Amino acid sequence: xxxxxxxxxxxxxxxxxxxKELIAYSFLAPNFIGFAVFxxxxxxxxxxxxxxxxxxxxxxxxxxxxxxxxxxxxxxxKVAEKGLGYLFTKVDLGIALKxxxxxxxxxxPLTLVCAMALAIxxxxxxxxxxxxxxxxxxxxxxxxVAICVCWRFMxxxxxxxxxxxxxxxxxxxxxxxxxxxxxxxxxxxxxxxxNMGYYMVIYLAALQGVPTDLYEAATMDGANKWxxxxxxxxxxxxxxxxxxxxxxxxxxFKIYDVxxxxxxxxxxxxxxxxxxxxxxxxxxxFNYGIASAIAMVLLVIVLxxxxxxxxxxxxxxNN
Amino acid sequence: xxxxxxxxxxxxMLLTAASFAVAEEGQTLTVVAWDAETTPYLAAxxxxxxxxxxxxxxxxxxxxxxxxxxxxxxxxxxxxxxxVFMVKEITDLLNWQEAGYEEPLNSYIESSSYDLxxxxxxxxxxxxxxxxYALPFRSDFWVLYYNKxxxxxxxxxxxxxxxxxxxxxxxxxxxxxxxxxxxxxxTWLSAVVNWDVCxxxxxxxxxxxxxxxxxxxxxxxxxxxxxxxSYDELKSAGLHYSAAFENGNIAMMPMGYxxxxxxxxxxxxxxxxxxxxxxxxxxxxxxxxxxxxxxxxGAMINAKSENKDLAWEYISWLAGEEGSLATASTGTRPxxxxxxxxxxxxxxxxxxxxxxxxxxxxxxxxGIEMPASEHSSEISTALNEEHTLIMTRENTIEEGIEAMNxxxxxxxx
Numbered sequence: 001x002x003x004x005x006x007x008x009x010x011x012x013x014x015x016x017x018x019x020k021e022l023i024a025y026s027f028l029a030p031n032f033i034g035f036a037v038f039x040x041x042x043x044x045x046x047x048x049x050x051x052x053x054x055x056x057x058x059x060x061x062x063x064x065x066x067x068x069x070x071x072x073x074x075x076x077x078k079v080a081e082k083g084l085g086y087l088f089t090k091v092d093l094g095i096a097l098k099x100x101x102x103x104x105x106x107x108x109p110l111t112l113v114c115a116m117a118l119a120i121x122x123x124x125x126x127x128x129x130x131x132x133x134x135x136x137x138x139x140x141x142x143x144x145v146a147i148c149v150c151w152r153f154m155x156x157x158x159x160x161x162x163x164x165x166x167x168x169x170x171x172x173x174x175x176x177x178x179x180x181x182x183x184x185x186x187x188x189x190x191x192x193x194x195n196m197g198y199y200m201v202i203y204l205a206a207l208q209g210v211p212t213d214l215y216e217a218a219t220m221d222g223a224n225k226w227x228x229x230x231x232x233x234x235x236x237x238x239x240x241x242x243x244x245x246x247x248x249x250x251x252x253f254k255i256y257d258v259x260x261x262x263x264x265x266x267x268x269x270x271x272x273x274x275x276x277x278x279x280x281x282x283x284x285x286f287n288y289g290i291a292s293a294i295a296m297v298l299l300v301i302v303l304x305x306x307x308x309x310x311x312x313x314x315x316x317x318n319n
Numbered sequence: 320x321x322x323x324x325x326x327x328x329x330x331x332m333l334l335t336a337a338s339f340a341v342a343e344e345g346q347t348l349t350v351v352a353w354d355a356e357t358t359p360y361l362a363a364x365x366x367x368x369x370x371x372x373x374x375x376x377x378x379x380x381x382x383x384x385x386x387x388x389x390x391x392x393x394x395x396x397x398x399x400x401x402x403v404f405m406v407k408e409i410t411d412l413l414n415w416q417e418a419g420y421e422e423p424l425n426s427y428i429e430s431s432s433y434d435l436x437x438x439x440x441x442x443x444x445x446x447x448x449x450x451x452y453a454l455p456f457r458s459d460f461w462v463l464y465y466n467k468x469x470x471x472x473x474x475x476x477x478x479x480x481x482x483x484x485x486x487x488x489x490x491x492x493x494x495x496x497x498x499x500x501x502x503x504x505x506t507w508l509s510a511v512v513n514w515d516v517c518x519x520x521x522x523x524x525x526x527x528x529x530x531x532x533x534x535x536x537x538x539x540x541x542x543x544x545x546x547x548x549s550y551d552e553l554k555s556a557g558l559h560y561s562a563a564f565e566n567g568n569i570a571m572m573p574m575g576y577x578x579x580x581x582x583x584x585x586x587x588x589x590x591x592x593x594x595x596x597x598x599x600x601x602x603x604x605x606x607x608x609x610x611x612x613x614x615x616x617g618a619m620i621n622a623k624s625e626n627k628d629l630a631w632e633y634i635s636w637l638a639g640e641e642g643s644l645a646t647a648s649t650g651t652r653p654x655x656x657x658x659x660x661x662x663x664x665x666x667x668x669x670x671x672x673x674x675x676x677x678x679x680x681x682x683x684x685x686g687i688e689m690p691a692s693e694h695s696s697e698i699s700t701a702l703n704e705e706h707t708l709i710m711t712r713e714n715t716i717e718e719g720i721e722a723m724n725x726x727x728x729x730x731x732x
Contacts, residue, residue, distance in 0.1 A: 156555035
């Protein structure tokens with residue numbers, strides 16, 4: 001290829017690329033328009049709603065209350081008088097916040113540990129590994145409602161799980177979902193069980209990418225299996241762990257379905273979560289302003305986590 | 320080939336156009352209701368109304384019962400133009416009124432000189448500041464259902480219309496044997512403690528719940544004696560009260576009057592087969608026998624409807640004597656009860672023929688389950704949350720009631 005034809009080729013390619021870019025944008029446009037209309041506008045509307053009192057219906061029935069909704073959900077006057085303890089024991093928002101944070105802090109590490117253990121176990125050429133992978137992935141594709149109803153039955157009084165516990169000599173016979181302490185654990189258990197299959201697949205893919213020569217080198221240096229795990233596997237999986245934990249923290253804060261089906265937020269308020277609280281305010285009490293204010297609290301929390309994780313990305317996401 | 324296809328399409332278009340033209344000749348009234356497919360009285364009302372109003376078709380928009388408040392509210396806030404919405408809870412009516420979804424009815428009532436006296440005052444629960452927003456066509460109050468076969472088999476006398484709660488509890492324990500439960504409480508707060516409002520003094524929004532202790536204690540004693548299924552079990556199994564009673568191993572069950580038509584239906588289609596009857600719910604010593612509590616079901620006109628006059632014609636017919644007769648013919652209790660209507664209710668096919676059941680049809684007093692107020696739904700949420708704690712024994716009755724008092728005081732401000 002002569003110099004001239006090379007330049008010509010490059011120019012042609014650029015023009016071709018530009019055309020390609022346009023085509024690409026035209027394909028992206030529907031998605032962007034869709035995003036603007038169905039995501040961006042509702043989010044902006046929701047921000048606006050958090051500053052008004054509105055029971056739905058005609059727009060002229062909205063009343064501007066400024067930060068009134070926020071004062072209402074945080075019960076600022078009472079909390080100022082009685083202290084922060086009051087917020088987390090008596091106020092709906094504080095209780096929902098406490099429950100959601102507890103749920104997230106337990107569910108995320110537990111799911112990751114289970115998923116990683118499964119992935120490592122099934123990464124080897126064990127007999128029937130493919131079958132096991134399918135079995136563990138199955139909960140993720142099964143219907144959520146069906147799963148939750150089955151678990152509720154298993155964890156009921158005199159149900160199979162309690163029978164096992166009793167057989168181990170522990171005297172516990174009450175439905176998990178009817179026990180203020182165990183109810184949240186029943187939700188954690190179902191969430192972990194359901195999601196670990198999905199993250200197992202992600203870990204499996206990551207494990208395939210770990211170069212085998214690293215293990216060979218480690219073996220030659222006399223590293224045992226555990227040392228290989230902590231010094232080779234774990235660091236190599238760090239970007240995946242980072243990605244998985246980011247996704248999970250965000251989805252955990254938005255937990256709704258499992259709670260709605262298994263405990264309806266009860267008993268009492270022991271499993272009330274931020275989103276079930278939003279739902280109650282919006283669709284049982286029709287306080288759209290209050291519901292939007294709670295949604296903003298949720299948004300801020302998720303945003304903080306996302307930003308923190310973005311800022312740490314450089315450190316943890318790459319090797 | 321192409322020609323044939325074009326021709327076929329043209330014919331199809333013409334046919335569609337023609338069918339539209341036919342539909343336009345008569346008038347269609349869209350009515351948003353719950354469980355329209357399976358609720359017998361809705362079918363009876365539609366049939367009777369269409370028969371007396373030739374050319375008008377009632378078209379139900381069917382919504383699942385448990386989703387009704389959410390779905391109907393979403394439809395209304397989205398500007399839906401369905402003509403009539405059924406009103407399930409008084410709190411919904413209040414929320415919708417506040418949002419301006421409801422057509423005010425006073426001018427219609429005046430111009431058609433509609434007589435409200437048949438409602439004996441209960442229609443006022445649908446009025447806000449003197450303006451009527453809906454008309455009740457059904458008023459369910461709670462009665463005590465019992466399985467006659469179980470009582471016959473045990474050789475025990477049937478429950479009566481003037482039992483006290485103590486007598487009832489004794490009877491329930493007496494009827495309890497292997498595989499048979501003396502009574503059954505559904506998981507709702509209303510099924511366990513709403514009896515408190517039967518005295519005409521207490522309400523569930525007054526902020527003082529100390530009187531509920533009596534009924535919680537009564538329940539816990541029965542649960543401990545094994546005379547009813549435990550709350551815990553019912554909740555985790557998600558057992559519906561109709562399935563429980565239709566199972567045939569429950570001697571008594573306090574439940575709303577709506578269950579009459581369900582039960583008649585279940586016996587007709589062979590789901591269950593036993594003799595049953597109703598009596599008035601038991602009463603406290605100091606409350607008149609035959610007192611109960613209940614709820615109203617009504618219909619309102621959507622402010623966005625384009626057929627408001629026809630919609631008024633429909634809801635006024637529905638709530639009046641003719642509509643009430645249609646409603647009563649399926650074993651459902653209309654809000655408008657004249658003598659003719661009471662007679663029709665008792666003669667509904669499948670309704671028990673004994674005198675006690677007939678006498679139970681006309682309660683002495685019916686308190687409102689949850690009166691409408693600005694805070695009704697918030698109070699209801701708080702009470703229900705505390706209710707679950709008492710029922711699961713996570714809280715003692717005293718702790719639970721203290722929490723109810725405290726939380727409602729906070730809501731009332």
